[in-house]
Amino acid sequence: QDLMFKPGEDARFNWQSYDDFAASHKLDGQTLTIFGPWRGDDQTLVEHMLAYFVAATGADVRYSSSENYEQQIVIDTEAGSPPDIAILPQPGLIADLARKGRLIPLGDGPRDFIENNYAAGASWVKLGTYEGPDASDAFYAFPYKADLKSLVWYSPDNFDEAGYEVPETMEDLKALTEQIVADGGTPWCIGLGSGGATGWPATDWVEDLMLREQPEDVYQQWTTNEIPFNDPRVVAAIEDFGWFAKNDDFVAGGVQAVGATDFRESPAGLFSSPPKCYLHHQASFIPTFFPQGVEAGLDFDFFYFPPYASKPELGKPVLGAGTFAMITRDTPAARAFIEWLETPIAHEVWMAQSGFLTPYKAANPEAYANDLLRAEGQILTEATTFGFDGSDLMPGAIGAGAFWTGMVDFVGGASAEDAATKIQNAWQAIK
Amino acid sequence: MSAVTLTEVSKSYGSVEVLRNINLDIEKGELVVFVGPSGCGKSTLLRMIAGLEKISGGTLEIGGARMNEVPPAQRGIAMVFQSYALYPHMTVRDNMAFGMKIAKRPKGEIDKAVENAARILQLTPYLDRLPKALSGGQRQRVAIGRAIVRDPKVFLFDEPLSNLDAALRVATRIEIAQLKDNMPESTMIYVTHDQVEAMTLASRIVVLHGGDIEQVGTPLELYERPANVFVARFIGSPAMNMFPARVTAAGPDGTTVEIEGGGAVAVPIPGRAEDVGSVVKLGVRPEDLTLTDGPALYSGEISIVEALGETTLLYFTPEGGADPIIAKLPGIHRLGRGQTARLSADPAKLHLFDAEEKSYLYR
Amino acid sequence: MSAVTLTEVSKSYGSVEVLRNINLDIEKGELVVFVGPSGCGKSTLLRMIAGLEKISGGTLEIGGARMNEVPPAQRGIAMVFQSYALYPHMTVRDNMAFGMKIAKRPKGEIDKAVENAARILQLTPYLDRLPKALSGGQRQRVAIGRAIVRDPKVFLFDEPLSNLDAALRVATRIEIAQLKDNMPESTMIYVTHDQVEAMTLASRIVVLHGGDIEQVGTPLELYERPANVFVARFIGSPAMNMFPARVTAAGPDGTTVEIEGGGAVAVPIPGRAEDVGSVVKLGVRPEDLTLTDGPALYSGEISIVEALGETTLLYFTPEGGADPIIAKLPGIHRLGRGQTARLSADPAKLHLFDAEEKSYLYR
């Protein structure tokens, strides 16, 4: 495959790191199989990055993905035919694999690297550390590529027309919401539909609100069930989400539409005329699903999902997610690949395309393909707290099951208390 | 009024024409028997009357109304299929009752009709069996029972007795005759291979051959005055013997012929002057031949003797590989193979056919 | 050597016993005909010999070897099924050739055998048709052709001619007889309902009734010396007339009986002293009855007249609803319904049966 940017030609890239890596790693004739979550356009993006690894080392890299990649990786590792490298976005799943002994510890080198070179390095290390089969913790998962979730998308034109300002605090946001209703508009587009994963967008809401109402350690305790799911603090966050979502005037289409609308379709309301809504809470990937032809910065923009002014002690928390690379088969090529991920160039090449954020401080922000990405990157690096997507941290049965269902129930009419208790019971059952 | 009228009816399967311009008028109350060699189209004709087979050409009328397009059920007929066509999933009882149940007749009536038919056909012990647990003959009887129970205007029977034993066949035949007698209004069309059945049951017999009607007439007409060689040989068993001959004299009182390689015979059938010298066939039924010591119509060496008890059949093989000459003598004769026998016949029983195989009687 | 030997063979379907202790010895080269009422077990017996039906009890030997467990293909038999059993997806030609193809015979030989069989059975024009485009009779002929082509040691025919017309039936019957003559080694077992077929073809006839063998013998034996009333009435058509009678005198030279409601007759069949006074049946075949003006064996009012041409049948209905008395007179008689007729018979042709319906001849 051709290299996208000619080595040595563009000053945004750290070619030095590429050359150094190429000089020290020779993997001719070796094969590296990588199994990841990226398909479709994303697969092209990651393959552009991998091309540099191939060019540098001479290894034969085979990347594959699958619609049911979560299932696939379980099957492959269980059956004893894993890839060399697995890249997964769910810490819960990674924890399971680690406990079953399907992962190889990465060792201290990578851990220290993360600790020192990533923004909020300590929290990233925590996210990469899991309990192994022998019940002792080790660093298994190398974070690569982050997503930002604490974003609210809007149309600057619509704001201008109506004379709205970007809110700086949660109080302002709520006031804005009411203001829009008062002006005869509908403030929010919320869609929880996602086929088999229906409900997950609501979990992001709850987590974001959780981070804005409770200190980080409470958030952590929540994701590990050290405090029960139906703890009043959690219930309060859910109810706060309900403030936005369970009000027929606040959401486009009414509450009934929340559960039934696909998350991919719901932002379209921002761009209709007259606008069906003015605000949309969603992660950084969402512009992929915006109508064709809308332009970042011109037709849409985002602002940081603001914290409560009443709780200054919580700072500027950020909810995010990310993917982690793991060695599932210990080969020199796999080790080399982890080392490759430590080079800035491995990040910059993707940053220069789209949809990629990194907390790696050595990666040049100039490499971001556009201002939007750069701004997101900035939020990520400026965050005082980085909360990893809680549902991904919870065990699969909760984070990718009961929590989703509970949120759907909640939006469908159940009380926050009931929904939370149900989730807690489910959690109890898998202990 | 005619019960069934066929006008110029024909039938083709693709390019194969199996029936040609059939004209036939069946009166109400008649029992008409179709006979003819295997494959001559009897079943096809019956199926056309029933409405199971499209009529390629011509008109079919039942009770005076055109029926070509009327669905089978509306034609007021019942049919016994050559291949039985029993409902495999129903017991004998249900098979027979089906038509009446469909017609929503009261249960008591159905039961009575079924029991009655079963009694006639000796099926009572089998009423609750499925067809697959019946013998061939039993299945055929069920098929007949089905038709009897329905009590239609026109009965169509396609070889209904072919799988029955002689005793049962006679019994069933008589039952059918009585059925007919009891229902003088109902019309029956009957296909059979059995001479006796045809002769005893028929009010008229229709002889089919290769898709054409050869002759229509009462049994005795066909037996005594066959229209042509085909009918002559087809009716009567064994078939009529045919002697090639030449006309030597002809007049209104009779015709004299000279049998090839045999003597001259005077036949009391009128002839025409122009016949003299023409080649004809002289027909004699085996049963009309008798042993004689006097002048013989035919003499030859016996090639096979079949003793049937009641009668004895003598077979002679004429030279040139023609059909064997057969004589049927009453009683038991102790004659052996290889002996020579001399045969003569009553001149009144002789038949004459012209070169086109047409009978002199019908010219 | 016996070709086929049945020893105490029996067959049950579940609790229904359809054949009981059948003992039969068929010699090589024989043509044995099974007759019997519908459902008496003929087909079943044939299928057991063929190996298609398990033998519930007893032993079957073919060519001296026990065959109970030998599969059909190894028994050296060919069978014509009552229901044809043609291969629906094969042309007539392939249907007939199948057995030989399986036996891997050279193509030329197969072709010759098939063409030959087709010629005999008049199937040549249909060789390339599928069974569904054939008439009933044609299908049956294909089934026969299949057996002929295979040239087996033992032929099993289950009513092979029931769907053929009289002419073809005679022809095919003669073909089968000739087939038999040409293969004196081959044995044939033949089920039929047709008296004529049975009488003409059989070297021996086996009369089955309700699962038992009633009598085994040559056709003439069965006709002239039936062992019991069943055989007497079953063989011959119409059936033998039975007159209830009482023995008035008996001796080695003959027996005198008095017919119920009629006169006394001296029958030249030996009797025993103890018979005097016992109730018997006097049997007379319809064809042995003649019209008489002298002393009559029976006289009554004619209820039905059937003129068959060659013969005339007179039916009398005796009082008390017994079987009708039938007389079969040669030739054509112009007698009408309701007339009274007086019948007599040659004493030598009379049969006597005791109270158990056994013939006096076999006591």
Place this chain on the structure above:
Amino acid sequence: MEATPATKSPLTLVTHLTVLLLVALWTLPTAGLFISSLRDKDQLAVSGWWTALSSSSQSLQGRTGAAPDQKEENGVYVITGNLLGDTAGRVSAFGTTSREPEAYEAGAAADLGDGATLTVGEDGAYRLESPVPFESKRGQRVFVTAEQPPRFTLDNYREVLRSEGIGRSFVNSLTVAVPATIIPILIAAFAAYALAWMEFPGRALLIAAVVGLLVVPLQMSLIPLLRLYNGVAEVFGVPAKTYLGIWLAHTGFGMPLAIYLLRNYMAGLPREVLESARVDGASDFEIFTKIILPLSFPALASFAIFQFLWVWNDLLVAIVFLGAQDESLVLTGRLVNLLGSRGGNWEILTASAFITIVVPLLVFFTLQRYLVRGLLAGSVKGG
């Protein structure tokens, strides 16, 4: 055989209507999918597919040119262009705010304040005039309500068909599907014959087992089987994921249904015909190949259709036993990979659904003629 010529009755009409209704109900969803596959993504999400067939009134947004595009004409600054772009349509109304998108009729001049005016013609051409130069780098947003004729595009298909490696995946799919259809049929047909017509102890038990195994969930089997494969592969030193492996897997998974359907059909064949062949000296093998197989065509064809379908549309088994690598990826896998990681791209989905459907439908059409009537006609008489 057209058996009953005379059955033309009102019922025939009812039959036609009922079938029409059934067909309509059954095709409607698919028709929707098909039409959707010919539309572009944005329309897909805003209007029903049935509206695609007629011209529709749509609300569109556009943006005028910005400062760099302006020209000076007679002292006024002018920006011109067309809001509808290349697409055909007729503008009926327009507006400059999202709250009042239909404020002005086509052709009217909208007052933008500061003396600036905007005129939008029926053809979508706009003219922006101002006595003072434009400064904003952002163009003016314009909302138009336009009557648009139906618009279809083959882009979705083009995109799917042009995607890299699709030809190879197609061949892979065929390589998987053809043997994975034929092998199980062969094996199952023999087994079905044995279960229908051969006598041996344990037959009833086996039939029961087959029924029971119909229910085994596929997902249950994957891990143990793959483990087995890996074990075998290790012993023989061959790769675990091979075509042979996936054929066998499909054979195994398809086996119970195949045996079940075929046995049921074969048991219904007329007994006498088989007996006749047996008397003719045919061995079981010959009876099977020469009599049973030809007579079972309808059943074989029906099962072939289903097995092919299942294999062709399968993704899970293919990925597990053949792998998700580029060179062995099957068509379904390739198409699914075209969809982004988050499963949007419905337009791709719809198009690829129709591309994959072609082969199974071809198979259905070819095999349908084996589902014939009267195969057994003329074989036996009696009921």
Place this chain on the structure above:
Amino acid sequence: MQQLFWALGTVVIGVVGCAGYFYVSNLVLDTLLPGRGPDPVRAGRNINRANLIRPWLFLAPAILALGIYLVYPVIESVWLSLHDRSGQNFVGLSNYVWMLNDPGFRESMFNNMLWLLVVPAAATGFGLAAAALTDRIWWGNIAKSLIFMPMAISFVGASVIWKFIYDYRAPGEPQIGILNALVTWFGGDPQAWLTIPFWNNFFLMVILVWIQTGFAMVILSAALRGIPEETVEAAVLDGANPIQIFFRIKMPQIWGTIAVVWTTITILVLKVFDIVLAMTNGQWRTQVLANLMFDWMFRGGGDFGRGAAIAVVIMVLVIPIMVWNIRRANAEMKGH
């Protein structure tokens, strides 16, 4: 091109290899125990012996395939169901105990029963109607193909189709789901169909019925065509109208096949999970056993023990169907 040849080669080898097994093994048997020969008794004995072996020869590949691909996993499942989530520690029946107390399981069980009642009946019924009716009209084959089409659509396609049908937009907005479009056209309020508890089960069932009708139709159509024409003719003469012929003559004769189709679809229903997974993933109370099992097996790392326990329950549910089928097969054999 080269790949094409390679593929063709593999295909041929695969198929020929399979056919070869039967041919060769049969040949070997025939050579070892010759069934033809001068001595019929000996040959007969050989044949009888061969007949003891031959069924197993015919069955061997099938039994092998069934054994490896289905029986072995079943045993594994049972074994796994007695273990914990990692599949390593024996836990006895605790997974089953958990199951009985799990509201999710009870809900799935209830929903599954609904599915079992509705889907096989509806699919078989529609299939039968389609098979019977299309046989009577000249455009029947076209109609059949169209009704069959849903079967041919890949599963992903099918789920998209139905999403478009059930799509919900708020009242007042243009509906892009045809169902809601119809409802609003008739003046009703649009509904989020998939979120209406209890009834949403039926909306999901519709999808499976839509797909499976083609299956039922094809199989039943083959069976209908096997009915002896003459019995139908006889019924026509008996005065039965087409409806009576269908219900009283044709249906009883294909009863066996109807049972087979019913059984097959019933079993499919027990296994179905993709529809539920894609449409709702069991939310809004639409969970079914198979999806529940799938959830436990693979989602978020997986709990093999519980997944397997649910699978075992699914298999147990089939036992009545099995028994019924054995009965039918036995009755059928007795008839022979």
